[in-house]
Amino acid sequence: LEATPPGGGRWTPLRQAATHVLLDNWTGAATVPSRALYPHQWSWDSAFIAIGLRHVAPRRAQRELETLLGAQWDDGRIPHIVFNPAVPLDAYFPSPDFWRSSTAGRAAGAPRAVQTSGIVQPPVHALAAWQVHLADPAESRRRGFLPRIYPRLAAWHRYLATRRDLGGGGLAAVVHPWEPGLDNSPYWDAALARVEPAPPHSFRRADLTHGSPSDRPTDLDYARYVRLAGVYRDHDYDDARTPHAFAVEDPCFNALLIASEHALAAIARTVGADPADARAHLRRAEETTAALVDRLWDPAAGVFGARDLLTGEPIGGYGVSGLVPLIVPGLPAQVTAALLRTAHGPRFRLGQVHLVPSYDLTAEEFDGNRYWRGPSWFNTAWLIHRGLVRHGRAGSARVLRTQILTAADSTGFAEYLEPYTGQGRGIRRFAWTAALALDLLH
Numbered sequence: 332l333e334a335t336p337p338g339g340g341r342w343t344p345l346r347q348a349a350t351h352v353l354l355d356n357w358t359g360a361a362t363v364p365s366r367a368l369y370p371h372q373w374s375w376d377s378a379f380i381a382i383g384l385r386h387v388a389p390r391r392a393q394r395e396l397e398t399l400l401g402a403q404w405d406d407g408r409i410p411h412i413v414f415n416p417a418v419p420l421d422a423y424f425p426s427p428d429f430w431r432s433s434t435a436g437r438a439a440g441a442p443r444a445v446q447t448s449g450i451v452q453p454p455v456h457a458l459a460a461w462q463v464h465l466a467d468p469a470e471s472r473r474r475g476f477l478p479r480i481y482p483r484l485a486a487w488h489r490y491l492a493t494r495r496d497l498g499g500g501g502l503a504a505v506v507h508p509w510e511p512g513l514d515n516s517p518y519w520d521a522a523l524a525r526v527e528p529a530p531p532h533s534f535r536r537a538d539l540t541h542g543s544p545s546d547r548p549t550d551l552d553y554a555r556y557v558r559l560a561g562v563y564r565d566h567d568y569d570d571a572r573t574p575h576a577f578a579v580e581d582p583c584f585n586a587l588l589i590a591s592e593h594a595l596a597a598i599a600r601t602v603g604a605d606p607a608d609a610r611a612h613l614r615r616a617e618e619t620t621a622a623l624v625d626r627l628w629d630p631a632a633g634v635f636g637a638r639d640l641l642t643g644e645p646i647g648g649y650g651v652s653g654l655v656p657l658i659v660p661g662l663p664a665q666v667t668a669a670l671l672r673t674a675h676g677p678r679f680r681l682g683q684v685h686l687v688p689s690y691d692l693t694a695e696e697f698d699g700n701r702y703w704r705g706p707s708w709f710n711t712a713w714l715i716h717r718g719l720v721r722h723g724r725a726g727s728a729r730v731l732r733t734q735i736l737t738a739a740d741s742t743g744f745a746e747y748l749e750p751y752t753g754q755g756r757g758i759r760r761f762a763w764t765a766a767l768a769l770d771l772l773h
Protein backbone atom coordinates (compact mmCIF):
# COMPACT_ATOMS: atom_id res chain seq x y z
CA LEU A 332 0.00 0.00 0.00
CA GLU A 333 1.25 3.47 -0.80
CA ALA A 334 2.69 5.49 2.05
CA THR A 335 1.72 8.99 0.92
CA PRO A 336 -1.67 9.09 -0.68
CA PRO A 337 -2.52 11.96 -3.00
CA GLY A 338 -5.02 14.33 -1.41
CA GLY A 339 -3.29 14.58 1.94
CA GLY A 340 -3.62 12.63 5.15
CA ARG A 341 -7.22 13.47 6.07
CA TRP A 342 -8.57 10.36 4.46
CA THR A 343 -5.71 7.99 5.23
CA PRO A 344 -7.66 5.99 7.86
CA LEU A 345 -10.59 5.68 5.44
CA ARG A 346 -8.28 4.49 2.69
CA GLN A 347 -6.83 1.85 5.00
CA ALA A 348 -10.23 0.75 6.28
CA ALA A 349 -11.59 0.48 2.73
CA THR A 350 -8.60 -1.59 1.67
CA HIS A 351 -9.21 -3.91 4.61
CA VAL A 352 -12.83 -4.45 3.65
CA LEU A 353 -11.68 -5.54 0.19
CA LEU A 354 -8.97 -7.79 1.61
CA ASP A 355 -11.42 -9.39 4.05
CA ASN A 356 -14.01 -10.00 1.34
CA TRP A 357 -11.49 -11.60 -1.07
CA THR A 358 -12.07 -15.34 -1.43
CA GLY A 359 -8.95 -16.23 -3.42
CA ALA A 360 -10.32 -15.59 -6.89
CA ALA A 361 -12.92 -12.85 -6.42
CA THR A 362 -14.52 -10.56 -3.86
CA VAL A 363 -17.87 -11.15 -2.18
CA PRO A 364 -20.14 -8.11 -1.72
CA SER A 365 -20.60 -9.16 1.91
CA ARG A 366 -19.47 -12.30 3.76
CA ALA A 367 -22.82 -12.47 5.53
CA LEU A 368 -25.58 -11.33 3.19
CA TYR A 369 -24.08 -11.96 -0.27
CA PRO A 370 -21.46 -14.72 0.10
CA HIS A 371 -20.90 -15.36 -3.64
CA GLN A 372 -19.58 -13.34 -6.59
CA TRP A 373 -22.00 -10.81 -8.09
CA SER A 374 -21.62 -9.45 -11.60
CA TRP A 375 -21.93 -5.68 -11.34
CA ASP A 376 -20.51 -5.67 -7.83
CA SER A 377 -17.31 -7.23 -9.21
CA ALA A 378 -17.03 -4.51 -11.84
CA PHE A 379 -17.34 -1.76 -9.19
CA ILE A 380 -15.01 -3.65 -6.87
CA ALA A 381 -12.37 -3.94 -9.61
CA ILE A 382 -12.59 -0.19 -10.18
CA GLY A 383 -11.52 0.37 -6.55
CA LEU A 384 -9.20 -2.59 -6.20
CA ARG A 385 -7.09 -1.47 -9.18
CA HIS A 386 -5.58 1.31 -7.05
CA VAL A 387 -4.23 -1.00 -4.37
CA ALA A 388 -3.92 -4.40 -6.10
CA PRO A 389 -4.10 -4.09 -9.90
CA ARG A 390 -3.40 -7.76 -10.56
CA ARG A 391 -6.16 -8.79 -8.19
CA ALA A 392 -8.52 -6.36 -9.93
CA GLN A 393 -7.75 -8.12 -13.21
CA ARG A 394 -8.41 -11.50 -11.62
CA GLU A 395 -11.72 -10.28 -10.22
CA LEU A 396 -12.97 -9.68 -13.76
CA GLU A 397 -11.30 -12.78 -15.18
CA THR A 398 -13.02 -14.99 -12.61
CA LEU A 399 -16.39 -13.51 -13.48
CA LEU A 400 -15.77 -13.87 -17.21
CA GLY A 401 -14.68 -17.46 -16.60
CA ALA A 402 -18.34 -18.18 -15.75
CA GLN A 403 -19.67 -16.62 -18.94
CA TRP A 404 -22.17 -18.69 -20.91
CA ASP A 405 -21.55 -19.65 -24.55
CA ASP A 406 -24.39 -17.38 -25.67
CA GLY A 407 -22.42 -14.47 -24.24
CA ARG A 408 -24.36 -13.78 -21.06
CA ILE A 409 -22.48 -12.97 -17.89
CA PRO A 410 -24.50 -14.47 -15.03
CA HIS A 411 -25.45 -12.19 -12.17
CA ILE A 412 -24.13 -14.62 -9.54
CA VAL A 413 -21.21 -17.05 -9.68
CA PHE A 414 -21.67 -19.42 -6.76
CA ASN A 415 -18.90 -20.41 -4.40
CA PRO A 416 -19.24 -24.20 -3.88
CA ALA A 417 -17.68 -23.92 -0.42
CA VAL A 418 -20.64 -21.87 0.87
CA PRO A 419 -23.58 -23.86 2.34
CA LEU A 420 -26.68 -23.93 0.14
CA ASP A 421 -28.88 -22.26 2.75
CA ALA A 422 -26.58 -19.23 3.13
CA TYR A 423 -28.20 -17.38 0.22
CA PHE A 424 -31.49 -17.71 -1.59
CA PRO A 425 -31.94 -18.50 -4.47
CA SER A 426 -29.13 -21.04 -4.30
CA PRO A 427 -27.61 -23.13 -7.12
CA ASP A 428 -30.23 -25.86 -6.71
CA PHE A 429 -32.88 -23.28 -7.65
CA TRP A 430 -31.11 -21.96 -10.77
CA ARG A 431 -29.75 -25.37 -11.92
CA SER A 432 -27.56 -23.61 -14.47
CA SER A 433 -25.50 -26.59 -15.53
CA THR A 434 -28.61 -28.53 -16.57
CA ALA A 435 -31.30 -25.94 -17.40
CA GLY A 436 -28.69 -23.65 -18.94
CA ARG A 437 -27.02 -26.31 -21.04
CA ALA A 438 -28.55 -25.27 -24.37
CA ALA A 439 -27.52 -21.65 -23.73
CA GLY A 440 -24.00 -22.82 -22.95
CA ALA A 441 -23.81 -22.46 -19.17
CA PRO A 442 -20.44 -23.61 -17.84
CA ARG A 443 -20.25 -27.10 -16.37
CA ALA A 444 -17.53 -26.47 -13.85
CA VAL A 445 -19.23 -23.66 -11.93
CA GLN A 446 -22.79 -23.03 -10.84
CA THR A 447 -24.30 -19.67 -11.69
CA SER A 448 -27.63 -17.87 -11.82
CA GLY A 449 -29.26 -17.52 -15.25
CA ILE A 450 -30.07 -13.81 -15.28
CA VAL A 451 -27.73 -10.87 -15.83
CA GLN A 452 -26.84 -7.50 -14.30
CA PRO A 453 -25.83 -4.14 -15.79
CA PRO A 454 -22.84 -4.21 -18.17
CA VAL A 455 -20.26 -2.22 -16.19
CA HIS A 456 -17.55 -4.73 -17.09
CA ALA A 457 -15.84 -3.23 -20.15
CA LEU A 458 -15.77 0.13 -18.42
CA ALA A 459 -14.17 -1.52 -15.39
CA ALA A 460 -11.73 -3.55 -17.51
CA TRP A 461 -10.49 -0.44 -19.28
CA GLN A 462 -10.00 1.40 -15.98
CA VAL A 463 -8.22 -1.59 -14.49
CA HIS A 464 -5.89 -1.71 -17.49
CA LEU A 465 -5.11 2.00 -17.20
CA ALA A 466 -4.19 1.62 -13.53
CA ASP A 467 -1.18 -0.55 -14.42
CA PRO A 468 -0.73 -0.95 -18.19
CA ALA A 469 2.61 -2.75 -17.83
CA GLU A 470 1.16 -5.47 -15.58
CA SER A 471 -1.89 -5.69 -17.79
CA ARG A 472 0.30 -6.21 -20.89
CA ARG A 473 2.53 -8.69 -19.09
CA ARG A 474 -0.49 -10.81 -18.19
CA GLY A 475 -2.17 -10.36 -21.57
CA PHE A 476 -5.21 -9.08 -19.69
CA LEU A 477 -6.99 -7.17 -22.45
CA PRO A 478 -6.36 -9.59 -25.34
CA ARG A 479 -7.76 -12.41 -23.19
CA ILE A 480 -10.91 -10.65 -22.08
CA TYR A 481 -11.71 -8.58 -25.17
CA PRO A 482 -13.49 -11.41 -27.07
CA ARG A 483 -15.53 -12.24 -23.97
CA LEU A 484 -16.60 -8.65 -23.41
CA ALA A 485 -17.49 -8.32 -27.09
CA ALA A 486 -19.61 -11.51 -26.88
CA TRP A 487 -21.37 -10.13 -23.78
CA HIS A 488 -22.31 -6.93 -25.59
CA ARG A 489 -23.42 -8.92 -28.63
CA TYR A 490 -25.72 -11.00 -26.43
CA LEU A 491 -27.30 -7.83 -25.05
CA ALA A 492 -27.61 -6.19 -28.47
CA THR A 493 -29.22 -9.21 -30.12
CA ARG A 494 -31.04 -11.66 -27.86
CA ARG A 495 -31.94 -8.97 -25.36
CA ASP A 496 -33.28 -6.43 -27.83
CA LEU A 497 -36.75 -7.70 -27.02
CA GLY A 498 -38.39 -4.40 -27.95
CA GLY A 499 -36.68 -4.29 -31.35
CA GLY A 500 -35.74 -0.63 -30.86
CA GLY A 501 -32.00 -0.95 -30.23
CA LEU A 502 -31.98 -1.14 -26.40
CA ALA A 503 -31.24 -4.10 -24.14
CA ALA A 504 -34.21 -5.33 -22.11
CA VAL A 505 -34.15 -6.77 -18.62
CA VAL A 506 -36.45 -9.66 -17.78
CA HIS A 507 -36.24 -9.76 -13.99
CA PRO A 508 -36.13 -6.94 -11.39
CA TRP A 509 -32.77 -8.32 -10.17
CA GLU A 510 -31.27 -7.62 -13.61
CA PRO A 511 -31.17 -3.81 -13.53
CA GLY A 512 -29.68 -4.18 -10.02
CA LEU A 513 -32.22 -1.74 -8.53
CA ASP A 514 -34.44 -4.59 -7.47
CA ASN A 515 -37.54 -3.15 -5.84
CA SER A 516 -37.52 0.29 -7.46
CA PRO A 517 -41.04 1.77 -7.72
CA TYR A 518 -40.36 1.86 -11.47
CA TRP A 519 -41.29 -1.84 -11.56
CA ASP A 520 -44.39 -1.76 -9.34
CA ALA A 521 -47.03 -1.77 -12.08
CA ALA A 522 -45.20 -4.26 -14.31
CA LEU A 523 -44.55 -6.55 -11.36
CA ALA A 524 -48.14 -6.37 -10.12
CA ARG A 525 -49.16 -8.41 -13.18
CA VAL A 526 -46.83 -11.28 -12.19
CA GLU A 527 -48.48 -14.12 -10.33
CA PRO A 528 -46.60 -14.63 -7.05
CA ALA A 529 -45.07 -18.04 -6.31
CA PRO A 530 -46.81 -19.76 -3.36
CA PRO A 531 -45.46 -18.26 -0.10
CA HIS A 532 -44.24 -21.58 1.29
CA SER A 533 -42.50 -22.69 -1.88
CA PHE A 534 -39.26 -20.89 -0.95
CA ARG A 535 -37.34 -19.67 2.08
CA ARG A 536 -35.61 -16.30 2.13
CA ALA A 537 -32.12 -16.24 3.62
CA ASP A 538 -31.64 -12.46 3.50
CA LEU A 539 -33.77 -11.74 6.58
CA THR A 540 -31.23 -13.54 8.75
CA HIS A 541 -28.87 -10.63 8.15
CA GLY A 542 -31.09 -7.70 7.23
CA SER A 543 -34.00 -5.92 8.85
CA PRO A 544 -37.30 -6.69 7.07
CA SER A 545 -38.05 -2.95 6.86
CA ASP A 546 -34.82 -2.37 4.86
CA ARG A 547 -35.41 -5.23 2.41
CA PRO A 548 -37.90 -6.09 -0.37
CA THR A 549 -41.19 -7.58 0.88
CA ASP A 550 -42.23 -11.24 0.85
CA LEU A 551 -44.65 -10.46 -1.96
CA ASP A 552 -41.80 -8.97 -4.02
CA TYR A 553 -39.80 -12.13 -3.42
CA ALA A 554 -42.72 -14.37 -4.43
CA ARG A 555 -42.79 -12.57 -7.77
CA TYR A 556 -39.00 -12.66 -8.19
CA VAL A 557 -39.14 -16.41 -7.62
CA ARG A 558 -41.92 -16.89 -10.16
CA LEU A 559 -40.10 -14.94 -12.88
CA ALA A 560 -36.78 -16.70 -12.36
CA GLY A 561 -38.49 -20.11 -12.23
CA VAL A 562 -40.30 -19.56 -15.53
CA TYR A 563 -37.07 -18.44 -17.24
CA ARG A 564 -35.26 -21.52 -15.89
CA ASP A 565 -38.09 -23.82 -16.95
CA HIS A 566 -37.62 -22.49 -20.48
CA ASP A 567 -33.91 -23.28 -20.37
CA TYR A 568 -33.06 -19.57 -20.07
CA ASP A 569 -33.95 -19.26 -23.74
CA ASP A 570 -34.74 -15.61 -24.45
CA ALA A 571 -36.77 -16.35 -27.56
CA ARG A 572 -38.92 -19.10 -26.03
CA THR A 573 -39.55 -17.77 -22.52
CA PRO A 574 -42.98 -16.15 -22.14
CA HIS A 575 -41.54 -13.26 -20.13
CA ALA A 576 -44.18 -11.79 -17.79
CA PHE A 577 -41.78 -8.92 -17.08
CA ALA A 578 -39.66 -7.21 -19.74
CA VAL A 579 -38.58 -3.59 -19.44
CA GLU A 580 -35.97 -1.20 -20.78
CA ASP A 581 -34.05 0.53 -18.01
CA PRO A 582 -32.07 3.77 -18.53
CA CYS A 583 -29.23 2.94 -16.11
CA PHE A 584 -28.65 -0.49 -17.66
CA ASN A 585 -28.51 0.98 -21.16
CA ALA A 586 -26.40 3.99 -20.14
CA LEU A 587 -23.84 1.59 -18.71
CA LEU A 588 -23.97 -0.44 -21.92
CA ILE A 589 -23.15 2.72 -23.88
CA ALA A 590 -20.30 3.75 -21.58
CA SER A 591 -18.94 0.21 -21.77
CA GLU A 592 -19.24 0.18 -25.57
CA HIS A 593 -17.01 3.28 -25.67
CA ALA A 594 -14.56 1.48 -23.38
CA LEU A 595 -14.67 -1.55 -25.66
CA ALA A 596 -13.65 0.64 -28.60
CA ALA A 597 -10.61 1.79 -26.59
CA ILE A 598 -9.84 -1.82 -25.65
CA ALA A 599 -10.16 -2.94 -29.30
CA ARG A 600 -7.66 -0.26 -30.35
CA THR A 601 -5.24 -1.24 -27.60
CA VAL A 602 -5.25 -4.96 -28.38
CA GLY A 603 -4.61 -4.20 -32.05
CA ALA A 604 -7.89 -5.62 -33.28
CA ASP A 605 -9.04 -4.83 -36.81
CA PRO A 606 -9.69 -1.02 -36.81
CA ALA A 607 -13.15 -1.83 -38.13
CA ASP A 608 -13.93 -3.42 -34.76
CA ALA A 609 -13.25 -0.23 -32.82
CA ARG A 610 -15.34 1.73 -35.32
CA ALA A 611 -18.18 -0.77 -34.94
CA HIS A 612 -18.15 -0.35 -31.14
CA LEU A 613 -18.33 3.41 -31.50
CA ARG A 614 -21.12 3.15 -34.02
CA ARG A 615 -23.04 0.86 -31.71
CA ALA A 616 -22.50 3.29 -28.84
CA GLU A 617 -23.92 6.12 -30.93
CA GLU A 618 -26.88 4.06 -32.10
CA THR A 619 -27.69 2.96 -28.57
CA THR A 620 -27.44 6.57 -27.39
CA ALA A 621 -29.92 7.64 -30.08
CA ALA A 622 -32.25 4.78 -29.07
CA LEU A 623 -31.95 5.72 -25.40
CA VAL A 624 -33.04 9.29 -26.10
CA ASP A 625 -35.69 8.24 -28.56
CA ARG A 626 -37.29 5.53 -26.40
CA LEU A 627 -36.69 6.60 -22.81
CA TRP A 628 -36.20 10.38 -22.61
CA ASP A 629 -39.17 12.18 -21.07
CA PRO A 630 -38.81 15.85 -22.06
CA ALA A 631 -41.73 17.01 -19.93
CA ALA A 632 -40.34 15.35 -16.80
CA GLY A 633 -36.69 16.23 -17.51
CA VAL A 634 -35.52 12.71 -16.70
CA PHE A 635 -35.13 9.35 -18.43
CA GLY A 636 -37.90 6.86 -17.71
CA ALA A 637 -38.16 3.14 -18.36
CA ARG A 638 -40.36 1.31 -20.84
CA ASP A 639 -42.66 -1.61 -20.21
CA LEU A 640 -42.33 -3.92 -23.20
CA LEU A 641 -45.47 -5.89 -22.35
CA THR A 642 -47.73 -2.86 -22.62
CA GLY A 643 -45.44 -0.84 -24.91
CA GLU A 644 -45.98 2.10 -22.55
CA PRO A 645 -43.37 4.36 -20.95
CA ILE A 646 -42.85 3.98 -17.19
CA GLY A 647 -42.82 7.43 -15.64
CA GLY A 648 -41.55 8.59 -12.27
CA TYR A 649 -38.19 9.77 -11.03
CA GLY A 650 -35.75 6.95 -10.25
CA VAL A 651 -32.03 7.52 -9.84
CA SER A 652 -31.69 5.19 -12.83
CA GLY A 653 -33.11 8.02 -14.95
CA LEU A 654 -30.20 10.31 -13.99
CA VAL A 655 -27.42 7.81 -14.70
CA PRO A 656 -27.34 8.66 -18.45
CA LEU A 657 -25.35 11.70 -17.30
CA ILE A 658 -22.34 9.39 -17.81
CA VAL A 659 -23.13 8.92 -21.51
CA PRO A 660 -20.89 10.81 -23.96
CA GLY A 661 -22.66 12.76 -26.68
CA LEU A 662 -26.10 13.32 -25.19
CA PRO A 663 -27.96 16.30 -26.70
CA ALA A 664 -27.10 19.45 -24.72
CA GLN A 665 -30.72 20.19 -23.76
CA VAL A 666 -31.09 16.67 -22.34
CA THR A 667 -27.99 17.10 -20.19
CA ALA A 668 -29.10 20.52 -18.99
CA ALA A 669 -32.52 19.18 -18.00
CA LEU A 670 -30.99 16.18 -16.20
CA LEU A 671 -28.72 18.46 -14.19
CA ARG A 672 -31.71 20.64 -13.26
CA THR A 673 -33.68 17.58 -12.16
CA ALA A 674 -30.78 16.25 -10.08
CA HIS A 675 -30.52 19.56 -8.21
CA GLY A 676 -34.33 20.02 -7.98
CA PRO A 677 -36.79 18.96 -5.25
CA ARG A 678 -36.96 15.30 -6.26
CA PHE A 679 -33.29 14.43 -5.69
CA ARG A 680 -31.97 17.58 -3.93
CA LEU A 681 -28.37 16.94 -4.92
CA GLY A 682 -26.04 18.51 -2.37
CA GLN A 683 -28.82 19.06 0.17
CA VAL A 684 -29.51 15.46 1.21
CA HIS A 685 -27.01 12.64 1.57
CA LEU A 686 -25.75 11.34 -1.79
CA VAL A 687 -28.49 10.74 -4.38
CA PRO A 688 -31.80 9.16 -3.27
CA SER A 689 -32.76 6.12 -5.31
CA TYR A 690 -36.26 7.48 -5.79
CA ASP A 691 -38.16 10.78 -5.92
CA LEU A 692 -38.19 12.36 -2.44
CA THR A 693 -41.60 13.91 -3.15
CA ALA A 694 -43.32 10.72 -4.37
CA GLU A 695 -45.83 8.74 -2.38
CA GLU A 696 -43.81 5.58 -3.04
CA PHE A 697 -40.67 7.06 -1.50
CA ASP A 698 -39.42 5.06 1.51
CA GLY A 699 -36.08 6.25 2.88
CA ASN A 700 -35.26 2.89 4.47
CA ARG A 701 -36.39 0.29 2.01
CA TYR A 702 -33.64 -0.76 -0.37
CA TRP A 703 -34.12 0.83 -3.81
CA ARG A 704 -37.31 2.71 -2.94
CA GLY A 705 -35.56 5.79 -1.61
CA PRO A 706 -32.25 5.10 0.16
CA SER A 707 -29.04 6.51 -1.33
CA TRP A 708 -26.58 3.97 -2.68
CA PHE A 709 -22.87 4.48 -3.25
CA ASN A 710 -22.62 3.00 -6.75
CA THR A 711 -25.30 5.25 -8.24
CA ALA A 712 -23.78 8.25 -6.42
CA TRP A 713 -20.39 7.34 -7.88
CA LEU A 714 -21.93 7.21 -11.36
CA ILE A 715 -23.65 10.57 -10.92
CA HIS A 716 -20.35 11.98 -9.66
CA ARG A 717 -18.75 10.78 -12.86
CA GLY A 718 -21.51 12.49 -14.84
CA LEU A 719 -21.05 15.76 -12.98
CA VAL A 720 -17.32 15.71 -13.69
CA ARG A 721 -18.01 14.95 -17.35
CA HIS A 722 -20.29 17.97 -17.60
CA GLY A 723 -17.92 20.34 -15.86
CA ARG A 724 -19.99 20.63 -12.67
CA ALA A 725 -16.88 20.70 -10.49
CA GLY A 726 -18.60 22.30 -7.49
CA SER A 727 -21.45 19.78 -7.27
CA ALA A 728 -19.02 16.95 -7.97
CA ARG A 729 -16.79 18.05 -5.09
CA VAL A 730 -19.71 18.19 -2.66
CA LEU A 731 -20.94 14.75 -3.71
CA ARG A 732 -17.44 13.28 -3.44
CA THR A 733 -17.06 14.59 0.11
CA GLN A 734 -20.51 13.24 1.01
CA ILE A 735 -19.64 9.80 -0.35
CA LEU A 736 -16.35 9.64 1.56
CA THR A 737 -17.84 11.01 4.78
CA ALA A 738 -20.76 8.58 4.67
CA ALA A 739 -18.55 5.59 3.82
CA ASP A 740 -16.46 6.49 6.86
CA SER A 741 -19.22 7.28 9.34
CA THR A 742 -21.32 4.21 8.51
CA GLY A 743 -18.52 1.64 8.30
CA PHE A 744 -19.16 1.15 4.56
CA ALA A 745 -22.92 0.71 4.74
CA GLU A 746 -24.79 -0.85 1.87
CA TYR A 747 -27.10 2.21 1.64
CA LEU A 748 -28.22 5.30 3.57
CA GLU A 749 -31.38 6.99 4.67
CA PRO A 750 -31.02 10.12 2.50
CA TYR A 751 -32.24 12.72 5.02
CA THR A 752 -30.31 11.54 8.08
CA GLY A 753 -27.36 9.88 6.36
CA GLN A 754 -27.72 6.91 8.71
CA GLY A 755 -26.47 3.58 7.41
CA ARG A 756 -28.96 0.93 6.34
CA GLY A 757 -28.54 -2.67 5.18
CA ILE A 758 -25.26 -4.42 5.97
CA ARG A 759 -21.85 -2.88 6.73
CA ARG A 760 -18.42 -3.50 5.23
CA PHE A 761 -20.16 -3.70 1.86
CA ALA A 762 -17.54 -4.21 -0.82
CA TRP A 763 -18.57 -1.73 -3.52
CA THR A 764 -18.98 1.02 -0.93
CA ALA A 765 -15.36 0.46 0.08
CA ALA A 766 -14.14 0.09 -3.51
CA LEU A 767 -15.81 3.22 -4.84
CA ALA A 768 -14.66 5.28 -1.85
CA LEU A 769 -11.14 4.08 -2.60
CA ASP A 770 -11.55 5.10 -6.22
CA LEU A 771 -12.61 8.62 -5.24
CA LEU A 772 -9.52 8.88 -3.03
CA HIS A 773 -7.23 8.49 -6.04
Ligand code: 9WN
Nearest residue numbers: 364369373375376509512513514538
Ligand atom coordinates in the same frame (compact mmCIF):
# COMPACT_ATOMS: atom_id res chain seq x y z
C1 9WN B 1 -30.10 -9.93 -5.81
C2 9WN B 1 -25.21 -7.85 -4.37
C3 9WN B 1 -26.56 -7.47 -4.95
C4 9WN B 1 -26.49 -6.19 -5.80
C5 9WN B 1 -27.87 -5.67 -6.17
C6 9WN B 1 -28.68 -5.53 -4.90
C7 9WN B 1 -28.75 -6.86 -4.17
C8 9WN B 1 -29.51 -9.19 -4.62
C9 9WN B 1 -30.33 -9.47 -3.37
O1 9WN B 1 -27.45 -7.30 -3.85
O2 9WN B 1 -29.45 -7.79 -4.95
O3 9WN B 1 -29.24 -9.83 -6.91
O4 9WN B 1 -30.20 -10.58 -2.84
O5 9WN B 1 -31.10 -8.60 -2.94
O6 9WN B 1 -29.96 -5.04 -5.19
O7 9WN B 1 -27.77 -4.45 -6.85
O8 9WN B 1 -25.78 -6.45 -6.96
O9 9WN B 1 -24.64 -6.78 -3.70
